[in-house]
């Protein structure tokens with residue numbers, strides 16, 4: 001077990017190091033100067049030089065990289081150029097929106113996808129199966145930002161059930177806050193659920209052909225009981241793999257969706273930080289996203305071991 | 317009344333280019349406490365016969381004829397009633413112990429399932445019963461096997477667990493579909509002995525399926541020889557082995573290596589099993605039979621009596637029995 005954790009931790013560190021180098025280099029190469037972004041293009045040259053010095057932009061790249069990383073390692077994530085507050089504060093505040101949004105979207109994805117996938121597999125080659133396949137094909141084909149706009153048109157503009165965007169904050173109460181996350185979560189979940197439903201369906205169909213499923217039927221279990229007790233858990237292994245990958249997609253999706261719905265989340269923060277050349281924020285958030293993806297992969301590995309006893313022995 | 321009476325059972329399977337009849341009108345009966353061996357080469361329809369009896373044909377497979385269990389035609393039962401029969405009145409042990417157990421559940425969990433389902437035991441009662449079943453099939457130290465996962469057991473141990481599951485609800489008929497084919501020779505005998513022991517101890521009827529005449533010869537009361545989806549010969553084991561009537565049975569017997577054969581080449585039946593989709597018009601064995609005449613290729617032979625309860629389906633029975641060099645006249 002300790003070896004397993006040690007290996008995991010090494011992966012974690014290596015991934016974050018790689019991510020930090022990549023994001024730093026990209027921001028180096030990308031045109032655009034934070035000092036100009038802050039002062040405006042027609043800034044006074046001496047004020048411009050002073051700001052560059054203050055932000056440390058005149059130092060060599062390696063020094064800047066090292067001072068960023070040593071800051072991160074000691075818990076000092078730097079100060080946002082645009083907001084003039086510590087990045088850590090900014091991020092924590094934004095996470096309070098993005099994490100619940102991602103969790104709701106993921107929960108919707110899993111429930112809808114597994115339900116539809118099981119249903120389609122149980123009705124293989126019948127109308128129900130075709131229906132699920134057609135809908136999932138549509139779901140995959142529709143871009144999430146466009147679907148988000150459609151949802152706003154229908155539920156906010158036309159039906160008036162939801163506000164068309166914005167976030168009242170958790171202080172406004174649980175329900176108003178959740179309500180404002182509902183449409184964005186649906187927009188995020190649709191594509192993922194469509195993909196995952198297909199994965200579930202084909203995995204269930206494959207599992208149904210296994211010998212032990214026939215054994216279960218030979219014991220006298222009904223089709224439904226067999227599906228529930230013997231097929232589902234075995235079929236879940238590829239489903240969990242895809243779910244892990246989808247979480248990263250979901251995080252990327254929040255950048256777009258938070259902008260469509262004007263939600264002050266992490267995605268919108270990154271988007272604006274890039275536009276404003278708020279480099280510290282961009283670097284820190286990318287690092288955070290990478291860390292989240294690695295952690296989710298770790299959770300997926302644990303999920304494998306829970307699902308499949310054969311995987312427990314090796315890594316223990 | 318026979319426990320099981322199968323009459324003109326036909327199984328059609330969907331295949332590219334139309335349905336193929338994997339089982340073609342076979343009939344047999346099984347008395348209480350009797351054992352019937354079904355022998356035949358790979359692909360002759362043995363497993364399909366077994367699955368048809370269980371009502372577990374592959375998707376799209378269709379059935380014709382009748383299967384009567386204690387006089388009740390199983391074909392008239394709906395799915396719910398059939399679920400009550402499976403694992404309860406008829407149970408089955410499968411060919412592949414390595415894949416026939418669910419890898420994510422413990423042996424215990426899989427074993428208590430039928431007990432709770434059919435016998436209405438609660439979890440604790442079922443566990444007690446499961447322990448005694450595990451001990452009965454030779455998995456002593458039941459606590460350990462109860463909480464073991466299939467991957468922690470050997471093939472022989474898994475097959476023992478499968479047998480425990482099949483026995484759990486005291487079925488009247490046990491179908492064992494090549495239960496030892498996938499096992500080491502050393503454990504094959506143990507597993508067969510176990511099956512015969514529990515079957516006779518509990519007065520169950522047994523259908524033992526095998527492609528190996530040796531597995532059948534000494535142990536079952538009656539044999540049925542299948543070829544191309546049909547039963548070509550059946551009768552009491554002693555009768556059949558005393559006088560192998562059908563040319564196919566003779567060939568099958570000759571192909572069994574005998575102790576003392578020395579370094580001679582094994583005899584084989586020339587040709588291969590015909591594809592189900594394009595089985596010949598007449599006798600399905602005609603193409604490989606050294607005795608076949610023109611008529612064999614056009615006319616389907618009926619079962620004819622060749623001795624007490626001993627029947628074979630061959631147009632050239634007289635010639636076959638005259639040339640038979642393999643009958644063990646005892």
Ligand SMILES: Nc1ncnc2c1ncn2[C@@H]1O[C@H](COP(=O)(O)OP(=O)(O)OP(=O)(O)O)[C@@H](O)[C@H]1O
Nearest residue numbers: 329338357358359360361362363364365374527592
């Ligand atoms: N799911 C299926 N769909 C269509 N055809 C099948 C299917 N399963 C088996 N068959 C065909 O049905 C025929 C009979 O198969 P069956 O499994 O009964 O043979 P068997 O006598 O049990 O052979 P073995 O000794 O290899 O187990 C074979 O020709 C096989 O190709």
Ligand SMILES: [Mg+2]
Nearest residue numbers: 362363411493
């Ligand atoms: Mg078979």
